[in-house]
Amino acid sequence: MEALLWLAVALPALGAAATLLVPRPLAGPVAVGGAVLAALPAWVLLAGAGAGETARSALLWLPGAGLELGLRLDGLTAAMTVTVATVGLVVLVYATGYFAEHPRAPSALAGLLAFLAAMQGLVLAGDFLTLLIFWELVGALSARLIAFSREDALAPAGAVRAFLTTRAADVGLYLAVIALFAATGDLAFGAERPGGALGALVGLGLVVAAIGKSAQAPLQTWLSGAMAGPTPVSALLHSATMVAAGVYLLARSSDLLAGWPLEVAGWVGALTAVAGAAIALAQDDLKRVLAGSTSSQLGFMFVGVAVGGPAVGIFHLVAHAAGKATMFLAAGIFQHARGTTSLSELSGAGREDRTAFAAFVIGAASIAAVPPLAAFWSKDAILLAAEENPAWLVLSLLAAAGSAAYLLRPALVLWRGTPVGGPRRAGRPAMLAGAGTLAAASLVLGFAGAPLADLIGGPAPGSSPLSVGLSLGALLAGVVAVLAAPSLPPRIVALARAQLGATAALRALAERPLLLAARAADALDRTRLDAVVDGTARGGLALAALSDRIERSGIDAAVDGTARAIGRGGDRSSRLQSGRLHEYLRDTVLGAAAVAFILVLTAVL
Amino acid sequence: MISLPVVLVFAAVLFGIGLYGVLGQTNAVMVIMGVELMLGAAMLNVVGFLRFAAQDSTSGAFFVLILLTLMALEAAIGFGLVISTFRNRRTAEVDDLTDLSG
Numbered sequence: 001m002e003a004l005l006w007l008a009v010a011l012p013a014l015g016a017a018a019t020l021l022v023p024r025p026l027a028g029p030v031a032v033g034g035a036v037l038a039a040l041p042a043w044v045l046l047a048g049a050g051a052g053e054t055a056r057s058a059l060l061w062l063p064g065a066g067l068e069l070g071l072r073l074d075g076l077t078a079a080m081t082v083t084v085a086t087v088g089l090v091v092l093v094y095a096t097g098y099f100a101e102h103p104r105a106p107s108a109l110a111g112l113l114a115f116l117a118a119m120q121g122l123v124l125a126g127d128f129l130t131l132l133i134f135w136e137l138v139g140a141l142s143a144r145l146i147a148f149s150r151e152d153a154l155a156p157a158g159a160v161r162a163f164l165t166t167r168a169a170d171v172g173l174y175l176a177v178i179a180l181f182a183a184t185g186d187l188a189f190g191a192e193r194p195g196g197a198l199g200a201l202v203g204l205g206l207v208v209a210a211i212g213k214s215a216q217a218p219l220q221t222w223l224s225g226a227m228a229g230p231t232p233v234s235a236l237l238h239s240a241t242m243v244a245a246g247v248y249l250l251a252r253s254s255d256l257l258a259g260w261p262l263e264v265a266g267w268v269g270a271l272t273a274v275a276g277a278a279i280a281l282a283q284d285d286l287k288r289v290l291a292g293s294t295s296s297q298l299g300f301m302f303v304g305v306a307v308g309g310p311a312v313g314i315f316h317l318v319a320h321a322a323g324k325a326t327m328f329l330a331a332g333i334f335q336h337a338r339g340t341t342s343l344s345e346l347s348g349a350g351r352e353d354r355t356a357f358a359a360f361v362i363g364a365a366s367i368a369a370v371p372p373l374a375a376f377w378s379k380d381a382i383l384l385a386a387e388e389n390p391a392w393l394v395l396s397l398l399a400a401a402g403s404a405a406y407l408l409r410p411a412l413v414l415w416r417g418t419p420v421g422g423p424r425r426a427g428r429p430a431m432l433a434g435a436g437t438l439a440a441a442s443l444v445l446g447f448a449g450a451p452l453a454d455l456i457g458g459p460a461p462g463s464s465p466l467s468v469g470l471s472l473g474a475l476l477a478g479v480v481a482v483l484a485a486p487s488l489p490p491r492i493v494a495l496a497r498a499q500l501g502a503t504a505a506l507r508a509l510a511e512r513p514l515l516l517a518a519r520a521a522d523a524l525d526r527t528r529l530d531a532v533v534d535g536t537a538r539g540g541l542a543l544a545a546l547s548d549r550i551e552r553s554g555i556d557a558a559v560d561g562t563a564r565a566i567g568r569g570g571d572r573s574s575r576l577q578s579g580r581l582h583e584y585l586r587d588t589v590l591g592a593a594a595v596a597f598i599l600v601l602t603a604v605l
Numbered sequence: 606m607i608s609l610p611v612v613l614v615f616a617a618v619l620f621g622i623g624l625y626g627v628l629g630q631t632n633a634v635m636v637i638m639g640v641e642l643m644l645g646a647a648m649l650n651v652v653g654f655l656r657f658a659a660q661d662s663t664s665g666a667f668f669v670l671i672l673l674t675l676m677a678l679e680a681a682i683g684f685g686l687v688i689s690t691f692r693n694r695r696t697a698e699v700d701d702l703t704d705l706s707g
Contacts, residue, residue: 577705577706578703578706579702579703579704579705579706580699580700580703580706581633581636581699581700581702582628582631582699582700585627585628585636586628589624589627589628
């Protein structure tokens, strides 16, 4: 089992490398093969966990601090790893069709596989340090995938916004992990929350990180921007896996977060469920509708984890992954056919591709909680659990009605709208197969609740006549509302398009102060730090000039002087050699006289 | 009566004349002549001492013989050089021969 844990992370990474290395025509098959190979260990792990097995494998990371890089298998990781691997496989099959004509197809496929590897590491992580490492990897790789369509100016901008927003929230995870280590000296899961300020920091940090990653209010705006990425990326990252990481984090640390942190998460989730639904209602872009819906459904999961425990939240996560990914894949087929995701230009597209539309409707019905589809049961379990908190129950019912409304609206446009002219492209078989598979999963996953509870532990997702009645009532209300009032008042549309003011608020509260702080830092840089740097440079120049002067006046002068003296001596002595015989003779005579004089003198003395 | 001082004074005068010739004459021939006179004066000194002070000395006589040979060789080589120079340059003035000035 230990080897399988590492294989589940390593195989997609190897697949990514292989996809980049093989010749271009082979990239698609190799990528799908890598995804299949990556899914095998995940299913074996699920089988093992189903049989009650747990495993843990760790590499020593920092021996001195006792930090380990570890993976673990338990019920929760098994459920997550299978969800990730399976959706990943389906999306990769789909992506081979979606990217078939794209010049950088291998890069996209490899990026998806690399993301899968990081995501598997995230869900299989055995402790908070490993989780943090893969959490960062997931964020970085997702930004790369969103920015894949770099010809489109919106894509890099959306990637930057997504990256920066989630990064800012990731600071919470860092603080939480550091605080946890400071308080307990251990980073294992399942510890009790320490008391005091450190404990508060742990709780708040984890909740903030989950809010950022799962696009909860007020940070939900990045998810809309991320829709500029390719549709398979949206299906894999922004419906099924990456955004679910926040819910997974809550479920994973539900012991650590018991008490007020989960209460905070539940409130954020309930409010986001309503806000996301309102945002989704007002969008004129199919993918943006789905993005708002994802925020809303993730809010449901937050509520589910907060009131019902991990199993309830993860049940909705799995059901939502299947349903929402189906819708994204179907949206990608329409996008492929019409070259756009704008709803007004997609009108009538559903009638032209009935298979894709059928898949879309199944996914939408599941998310809108039409019985007996998967998300009906999971949402029902959340509503049942939320009965203990009336405020959340009301908000959830409102959001449930909203779900029905915002999904019915695009479905009606796709089916009833008048087709606009323009070229058409049929969906590729691989794309239809992907959407069909996940639609089938939406049909059957409703029975997954009880097994998931067995696997994860905690209270089982359930339903009662009351919750079913409330759910159906909300569904009916949403449907009636859309049929009665097909278009919303423009003021509400404008407000919702502006992310209920979250974009403006973020700009005013986060971007402006940050820019001002950056400018102040820049000014400080220029006036103070630059002065220090310039001063140092100027001092260095002065010192250099001084040493230059010393060299010129002292050392050079000495050397030059010696040379000049020798030269002058040479000049003088060369003047002796005049070539005139008489002077030589005179010198000889004088010399001889001097010698004689000395001889006489010594003789006399 | 000739005595040692007379010989020495005569030799000194001869040496003086020779020195003047060496230092004062510009013609190479005259310079060589001056050298001959100086050598002659030196030889006269030796002969004088040999005659009046050390009659048994053989080394003195030997020295005189070597001096005679030297004077002959000096004259031969010196005049040979002067003639050769004169042929090449049409002059025997030593002041014109300054090619070796430093």
